[in-house]
Amino acid sequence: MPLLFKKIKDLRNYLKSRRCEGKEVGFVPTMGYLHKGHRELIKLARMQNDIVVVSIFVNPTQFGEGEDYDRYPKDLERDLSICEEEGVDVVFAPEVAEIYPKGYRTRVCVGELGNILEGAFRPGHFDGVATIVVKLFNIVQPNRAYFGEKDYQQLKIIQQLVEDLNIPVEIIPVPIVREEGGLAYSSRNVYLSPEERESALAIYKSFQLAEKMIKAGERDAKRIKEAIRAFIERHPHVKGIDYVEITDENLKPKETVEKGDRILVAVRIGDARLIDNWKVEL
Amino acid sequence: MPLLFKKIKDLRNYLKSRRCEGKEVGFVPTMGYLHKGHRELIKLARMQNDIVVVSIFVNPTQFGEGEDYDRYPKDLERDLSICEEEGVDVVFAPEVAEIYPKGYRTRVCVGELGNILEGAFRPGHFDGVATIVVKLFNIVQPNRAYFGEKDYQQLKIIQQLVEDLNIPVEIIPVPIVREEGGLAYSSRNVYLSPEERESALAIYKSFQLAEKMIKAGERDAKRIKEAIRAFIERHPHVKGIDYVEITDENLKPKETVEKGDRILVAVRIGDARLIDNWKVEL
Numbered sequence: 001m002p003l004l005f006k007k008i009k010d011l012r013n014y015l016k017s018r019r020c021e022g023k024e025v026g027f028v029p030t031m032g033y034l035h036k037g038h039r040e041l042i043k044l045a046r047m048q049n050d051i052v053v054v055s056i057f058v059n060p061t062q063f064g065e066g067e068d069y070d071r072y073p074k075d076l077e078r079d080l081s082i083c084e085e086e087g088v089d090v091v092f093a094p095e096v097a098e099i100y101p102k103g104y105r106t107r108v109c110v111g112e113l114g115n116i117l118e119g120a121f122r123p124g125h126f127d128g129v130a131t132i133v134v135k136l137f138n139i140v141q142p143n144r145a146y147f148g149e150k151d152y153q154q155l156k157i158i159q160q161l162v163e164d165l166n167i168p169v170e171i172i173p174v175p176i177v178r179e180e181g182g183l184a185y186s187s188r189n190v191y192l193s194p195e196e197r198e199s200a201l202a203i204y205k206s207f208q209l210a211e212k213m214i215k216a217g218e219r220d221a222k223r224i225k226e227a228i229r230a231f232i233e234r235h236p237h238v239k240g241i242d243y244v245e246i247t248d249e250n251l252k253p254k255e256t257v258e259k260g261d262r263i264l265v266a267v268r269i270g271d272a273r274l275i276d277n278w279k280v281e282l
Numbered sequence: 283m284p285l286l287f288k289k290i291k292d293l294r295n296y297l298k299s300r301r302c303e304g305k306e307v308g309f310v311p312t313m314g315y316l317h318k319g320h321r322e323l324i325k326l327a328r329m330q331n332d333i334v335v336v337s338i339f340v341n342p343t344q345f346g347e348g349e350d351y352d353r354y355p356k357d358l359e360r361d362l363s364i365c366e367e368e369g370v371d372v373v374f375a376p377e378v379a380e381i382y383p384k385g386y387r388t389r390v391c392v393g394e395l396g397n398i399l400e401g402a403f404r405p406g407h408f409d410g411v412a413t414i415v416v417k418l419f420n421i422v423q424p425n426r427a428y429f430g431e432k433d434y435q436q437l438k439i440i441q442q443l444v445e446d447l448n449i450p451v452e453i454i455p456v457p458i459v460r461e462e463g464g465l466a467y468s469s470r471n472v473y474l475s476p477e478e479r480e481s482a483l484a485i486y487k488s489f490q491l492a493e494k495m496i497k498a499g500e501r502d503a504k505r506i507k508e509a510i511r512a513f514i515e516r517h518p519h520v521k522g523i524d525y526v527e528i529t530d531e532n533l534k535p536k537e538t539v540e541k542g543d544r545i546l547v548a549v550r551i552g553d554a555r556l557i558d559n560w561k562v563e564l
Contacts, residue, residue, distance in 0.1 A: 008448065105395060106412065106446035111387035130388065131447075138448040164388035165413075166290065166420040 001080065002054070002088045008139050011092050015051070015140065023050035027142035027169075029133065032056035032093075033073040034082045037177040037185035041146040042086040044174055053140050054083055056093040061100070061107075062128030068273075073190050092140070099135065107131045108165075110157050113251060117264055118153050118275065121242045129154055130161050137162075137169055144170045148177075150184050152262060152277045156251055176277070178204065184276045191272035195237060200269050202235040207278035210263055214280060219256050221246040224263075232267055242266035242273070246280075258282075283362065284336070284370040290421050293374050297333070297422065305332035309424035309451075311415065314338035314375075315355040316364045319459040319467035323428040324368040326456055335422050336365055338375040343382070343389075344410030355472050374422070381417065389413050390447075392439050395533060399546055400435050400557065403524045411436055412443050419444075419451055426452045430459075432466050434544060434559045438533055458559070460486065466558045473554035477519060482551050484517040489560035492545055496562060501538050503528040506545075514549055524548035524555070528562075540564075 005011040015025060026049030028041045038054075045052045056079055063069035076093060083091050107127050113119075114126030137145065147155045159171050177185050182204025183197065192200055206228040213224055225244045232241055244265045246254050254261055259282040266275045287293040297307060308331030310323045320336075327334045338361055345351035358375060365373050389409050395401075396408030419427065429437045441453050459467050464486025465479065474482055488510040495506055507526045514523055527546045528536050536543055541564040548557045 012450070104446045105393035106443040107391045107393065108447075109389045109391040109409075111389065113387060127391075135446075135448045138450060141450065161388040164386045164417075165390075166417045168294070168420060168423065 002083045002091045004080065004091050004093060006092075006094055006098065008094065008098060011053075011090070011139065014090065015053070018051050019141070024144070025049060025051045025053060025140065025142040027136070027140045027145045028052070028054045028088075029136050029145065029147075030054060030056055031058045031072065031187065032079050033075055033187040033190070034079045035185040035187060035189075036179075037148050037150060039082065039086055040177050041148060041174050042083070042088060044172065045144070045146050046087050048144060048172070049142075051089045052087065053090045053092060053142065054088050055136055055140070056091060057099065057132070057136075059099075059128060059132040060096060061131060062125050064122050064124060067122070068188070068191075073187055099132070108134050108161060110161060113153070113157050113160060116153075116251065117243055117245060118266065121266065126154070126157050130157060133158055134161070134165065134167070137167055142169055144172050146172045146174055148174050149279075150176045150186065150276070152264060153251060182208075184274075186274065188272050188274065192270055193237075196270035196272070199235040199237040200267075200272075200274060202232045202238070203265060203267055203274065203276045206231045206265070207263060207276075210278070211281065214257055214282060219258075221254050221257050224257060228263070228265065232265070237270050239268040239270070242268065284365045284373045286362065286373050286375060288374075288376055288380065290376065290380060293335075293372070293421065296372065297335070300333050301423070306425040307331060307333045307335060307422065309418070309422045309427045310334070310336045310370075311418050311427065311429075312336060312338055313340045313354065313469065314361050315357055315469040315472070316361045317467040317469060317471075318461075319430050319432060321364065321368055322459050323430060323456050324365070324370060326454065327426065327428050328369050330426060330454070331424075333371045334369065335372045335374060335424065336370050337418055337422070338373060339381065339414070339418075341381075341410060341414040342378060343413060344407050346404050346406060349404070350470070350473075355469055381414070390416050390443060392443060395435070395439050395442060398435075398533065399525060399527060400548065403548065408436070408439050412439060415440055416443070416447065416449070419449055424451055426454050428454045428456055430456050431561075432458045432468065432558070434546060435533060464490075466556075468556065470554050470556065474552055475519075478552035478554070481517040481519040482549075482554075482556060484514045484520070485547060485549055485556065485558045488513045488547070489545060489558075492560070493563065496539055496564060501540075503536050503539050506539060510545070510547065514547070519552050521550040521552070524550065 026045035058072050108130035110126050110130045119126050181201050210224050228244045246263050261280040264277040308327035340354050390412035392408050392412045401408050463483050492506050510526045529544050543562040544559050546559040
């Protein structure tokens with residue numbers, strides 16, 4: 001079993017002595033309820049580091065009013081066995097009061113990149129993400145940290161903040177892992193009924209449709225976005241599409257699509273809000 | 283002579299190998315134009331650490347529109363000889379573009395503590411301070427960092443952010459150093475003409491007046507503040523008093539004065555804006 005720490009001080013003491021032995025630390029921050037996507041992050045961390053630390057913490061400050069903080073799925077027992085299977089050395093699973101003691105005030109503010117796409121629908125979300133990530137980096141002081149491309153905007157924001165704040169950690173992006181059928185793994189998929197899950201496949205299929213249009217010569221972002229939107233909308237249980245956007249790799253909206261651009265979508269299906277993205281390959 | 287680094291990468295390489303030898307690093311962040319106050323910070327750092335790093339960087343993001351960024355005094359040659367005299371090992375004096383390359387966006391936001399007192403007169407100042415301090419901590423990764431009590435609000439904000447963001451550094455406060463006559467050492471004293479400097483002594487004298495009132499039994503913060511204000515205002519060259527406040531040690535305003543409280547003032551004299559503070563001893 002991996003070592004389980006709930007206190008910052010205990011984790012730090014352990015890691016300090018490992019670091020003094022010259023060990024390199026790989027870090028996978030998660031909100032728990034681990035799935036195959038997390039496993040890929042952990043596998044890569046396992047290959048590239050001496051010590052692998054996984055944090056499990058559902059961060060309240062990145063959830064907005066009326067979002068799913070209270071019902072976010074949790075299963076520490078299961079998470080620990082997955083970590084064991086993947087050869088994780090240390091699991092850090094603090095209580096909220098350990099991370100945010102009374103009186104905390106300082107936040108990391110990510111600026112414009114945090115106000116577009118997800119940020120436009122979840123005000124304050126990325127400042128919450130940035131703050132917890134900076135805190136966890138300071139607690140773990142890893143050599144490398146692993147983030148999935150599923151949360152592409154989050155990945156870009158973290159890359160930006162690491163550069164902006166001169167944080168001495170290497171950010172390693174890991175490609176999206178999809179179920180058979182194309183649904184991207186997400187802890188929030190648990191909110192979907194079997195019928196809604198069927199509808200959720202529309203997201204992946206819409207990317208395939210877009211890729212097909214682009215391969216056939218279509219380059220107009222507006223027309224591609226409209227096709228994606230129309231395709232997803234005609235599926236049952238789709239309650240709304242928060243956005244369909246095509247950007248360059250740095251999240252700058254595009255009018256003319258090129259290789260390497262990203263298609264990003266957020267769709268509300270049943271009680272779930274799913275995000276996904278696709279790299280235009282051509 | 284201390285080693286002089288202008289590039290983050292070179293400084294990091296040097297410190298990395300020192301740290302691997304088990305050396306502890308003490309850090310004194312400054313805006314240069316070093317004076318006796320800085321010397322005290324350096325002396326303490328010298329006593330408590332194996333390696334002493336002094337940074338010299340006039341941080342543009344903590345200056346507001348119309349403030350003295352462009353005329354802030356600079357003298358790197360002189361600073362280097364002071365550092366040599368005090369046994370500093372490393373001086374880090376980067377250009378602005380090294381610290382803020384094009385496209386930087388992330389800021390550290392300190393919240394309410396940054397909006398009162400100095401923050402009310404210098405909007406954004408403390409976010410600028412917090413951001414550069416976090417960046418420098420990440421670049422230097424010191425064991426200890428030294429801050430003067432002269433900038434008392436800055437000290438409290440840095441203590442708060444280090445705790446809030448779990449930064450692994452010990453903050454060491456150093457008492458105010460005063461010239462004969464009581465004027466607190468400050469790089470900005472250079473803006474004062476001899477006559478204005480004479481008037482500036484009113485600040486220290488007003489603290490002595492307050493201490494006397496308190497010793498005589500006065501506990502009403504309002505009356506003490508009024509006495510300080512009236513005393514300072516009757517001196518020539520005093521262009522205005524931005525604030526006179528009495529707070530507890532955590533900057534919470536007080537109505538009834540106790541031992542350990544702080545009196546904080548900001549006064550505009552000639553072309554200078556001077557801040558100072560005083561711990562109520564009783």
